[in-house]
Amino acid sequence: MAASILPYKRSNGKESASSSELRSDEEYSWIPWFCSLKGNEFFCEVEDSYVQDTFNLTGLDSVIPYYDNALDLILDIESREDMLSDDQQEMLENDAETLFGLIHARYILTNRGLQRMLVKYREKKFGVCPNVLCRDQPVLPMGLSDALNEDSVKLYCPRCEDIYEPQKSRHEHVDGAFFGRTFPHLFFLTYPELKPKKLEEKYQPKVFGYKVASNAFEESLKAQEKAIKEKAKSKVLRR
DSSP states (O other), X not given: OOSSOOOXXXXXXXXXXXXXXXXXXXXOOHHHHHHHSTTXXXXXXXXXXHHHOGGGGTTGGGTOTTHHHHHHHHTTOOOXXXXXXXXXXXXXXXHHHHHHHHHHHHHTTSHHHHHHHHHHHHTTTTOBOSOGGGOSOBOEEEOSOSXXXXXXXXXXXXTTTEEEOXXXXXXXTSBGGGTTTTHHHHHHHHSGGGOOOOOOOOOOOEXXXXXXXXXXXXXXXXXXXXXXXXXXXXXXXXX
């Protein structure tokens, strides 16, 4: 779940940390509003028609306690939210965020979803690989698990084919299940022309210009341990 999510209200304008972060609900419906929040930059906007198709949501009603109300909130359908207590309202808002995240994980595996993520990828909205040798290769978000609350979202680099933590702390609380394990690999199977050649270059440690042998650190550790044992042994013999 994304960090610092403010409650969405249909009837009033939204307050936010900055005037540019959120608009009033008259200008934004729930999905664009949610995707505009800081920390939710990795999400693409899911089309209402996809959310309205019950086939696409199969099985999600057993995962979300306030499923019907949460779905109404996402689709901007008026419901009797005024009958809920403050605690129930908070749970409803959390359920709406979780439900949308799970819907999003399915949507980005469709042609339309892949196209929307393609636009963000080309604009480097997900960031670039922190590996210097990858030379600012754009990355894609993914999850290490398709199950909720297992791990936060990660970033996959198609050049070094490794995964990294997002560099911004606001993404630490975004659930990896909202993107899933399949997405980045299906993305490059769909757009193979975008898959860069695998990184063959490796960083080579050097000391005074000379390459450090692969077993040098292991041998250095053994030598250090041997020196410590000999020193301890010499102290015993002196007594």
